[in-house]
Amino acid sequence: MNIVMLGLNHKTAPVEVREALAVSGSDMTAALTRLRALPISEGVLLSTCNRSEVYAVVDDPAGVDGALVDYFLGLALALHGRELTREQLLPYLYRRHGLEAVQHLFRVAAGLDSMIIGETQILGQVRNAHRDAVQAQTVGKVMHQLFHQAITVGKRAQTETRIGQSAVSVSYAAVELARKVFRSLEGRRCLAIGAGETAKLTLRHLLSAGVREPIVANRTLDRAESLVREIGGRAIPLDKVPEALSEVDVVISSTGAPGYVVTRQQVEEAVRARRGRPIFLFDIAVPRDIDPAVAQVAGAYLYDIDDLEAVISANLAERAQEARKVERIIAGELERFRQWAASLAVVPTIRMLREKIDAIREQELARTFNRLPDLTDHQREVIAAMTVTLINKILNDPTQQLKGMAGEGSASQAIETVHRLFDLQRHRAEPAVENGSAP
Template sequence: MHLLALGLSHRTAPVELRETLAFGPEELPGVLARLRDEARVEEVALLSTCNRTELYVAHPVWPDPEVLIRSLAAQKRVDPENIRPYLYRREDLEAAAHLFRVAAGLDSMVLGETQVLGQVRDAYQAAAAAGTAGKVLSRLMTGALAAAKRAQTETGIGQNAVSVPYAAVELARKLFETLQGRVVMAIGAGETAKLTVRHLAAAGVGRIYVANRTLDRARELAAEVGGVPIPLEAIRQHLPEVDVVISSTGSPHPILRREDIQQALRARRGRPIFLFDIAVPRDIDPAAGQLEGVYLYDIDDLEQVVAANIEERAREARRAERLLEEELARFRAWLAVQDVVPTIRLLREKAEDIRQAELQKALRKLPGLDPHQRRVVEAMSAAIVNKLLNDPTQRLKALAEAGEADGAARLVTLLFDLEGPDVGTRALPLPARAERAAPPVGQG
């Protein structure tokens, strides 16, 4: 059985093109059925996210990628010539290695992100429901999910925030241990501030004040996160009750002075306050950071945290790669064994035919046997055949796992004079590195 992965992603195609080939969950049953029928392949799955669209195909002989490309493009009314230059292909174990890396977040725009794991699971479930995921793709995709889960649980690849909003939230969480019930104030409604407030709201904070020079913009963000809009002039009034401040205005001068923070601290009776100043020029007087109980981070501080976290994720990614190679080796061994299954099946079928013929001869010569005695004789003959075939079966599987399936299958076929379709197989070398890329479609 051959494996083929064919697709495009954020690494090869612009977002405008990726959008044209994005498929929603409701489209998948029809899309998968049409791909299977038009390309005449046994198994097909489709992974479609905002960053990638990838086909995974399993078939006894090499499927024609051009048919797959045309079928995929036709379902979105796209000219195949417009997408062909952006496509890549992976074959056999390279296809498996690619899916393992995708599921683990090693091929994502944000290294180690975990959302793609659920998307791979959805793609598998959609193919299974459509009846287009057979034995090979089922094993491939469940193997990828298991490998990705190991990478996430046994390494820190998904830990450590790698964006400024996430970094701010994680720092606040470390200071307060829990963000449940904490009071937040957003000053300004820029994009980074919006993202930070959304993450804080998702983390379960309590009241959220949103202050902005334009009150309508404050109301807009406050409505989205269940917050309270306030005019910019009211920030000092509410500051004593606030645990976390995110400030991102376009003011040329600081809008919170050291004295403002000091006054709020006295009212807070020693409770710490976390200040994220992500404005340029800065909104908060840097001298406020010298006050006891004040934790002040500006945009440079947060970007340094992000840079350090990205470096840490890269180190963890190298550990994850080694785990994926272990899981890929297991899949390779399983796939190799599948190529000798026809030989094993033919061998056992021939042995069973011989057993049944000889059993009937023996029973005709022993007409006086009662039903219990007949069952004993039949069970004995079955046990003899099973025990005789057990060692050859296990050795054949072991040789297949060692990459010697071709010769072993042909030898068994010759020795036992087996009849049936070609039971030879192909050697499947394990790639030296799981991330090694196959050539693009146009070159492969």
């Protein structure tokens, strides 16, 4: 019994191929139903906008690859009407086997394999993939353990390191910089100039940080009103920006205008109207929306795209440093999983040993009770319970020793010895997870 993973992601496949294999929530049940038809004993499908991966427990690692490739081809056709050939798909696929598959999932859950290192959304997607597989009844003992530990890795990466705590997008960097300036954005007001995706994302970050009643200005008022309906606030035409400047503490500008949308004179007038209260302006447009001379106005603080990129570069370097800490967490959890998987090899022997000794216990209890017919039911229960406790205590040390030896990779001889000493039926148990590629 082995763990195998086959899949593709943003590093190996273009977006049109990833789209062909993407499985939305409404299609997940059908996709997992198809998974049950494969020659696997357990399986989980992890599908996001950036990756599609199948994790499976199989008896024959070498013989399952073709079935998994056909599975992906079937999904593309059934869910998206995309008729891909094996030759078209194979160059984009990667395969992991044994502990390499386990390590890969741990890195995915920790955000180390993401487009942006340390992003936290993937952990929820790993959790959902396991939940969906549980509901579809495609998981068993091994996949439960694997995904529970992967989720633990992701949680530890977030709580024990700073891998996901520094801003690595322009919009989020602007918000984080504003938060540092004001210490808290709770109750602050902001103006977004522009109503595109960057403005929307930045406003969402600001609202989650406590900003209230955002103002959205756009050359096309309909677009500003559409964004306001989605997130709240007030929409104004672009020519009302000079008046709005005096009302807000933070300005985020991200239009595609050819000239300056905010001038030095407008900011000077806004600062006078604010009576000494500072205003912070973030120009994340290229070409720039805000006249660079605004930086010379007392009480106005201007940051442009280069300032934000410098923050992002420093934060990416910090994430790379934190990634090394995450790798150490993964190494420890990987060893813990290896020991757990190796211990499965001795489970059949432990079970047979317990079954044989319990059968002997039952026989001897029956003989004893026959010789002592005057015992009450309570006395019989006490004696029976005592024999169970006795057996558990006797078998505890050998059981733990066998599991420990399995974790060290030296259980084969001990298993053979136990079978001979107790005359157990021979049962050859293969290791649960091999290290490396399939033979």
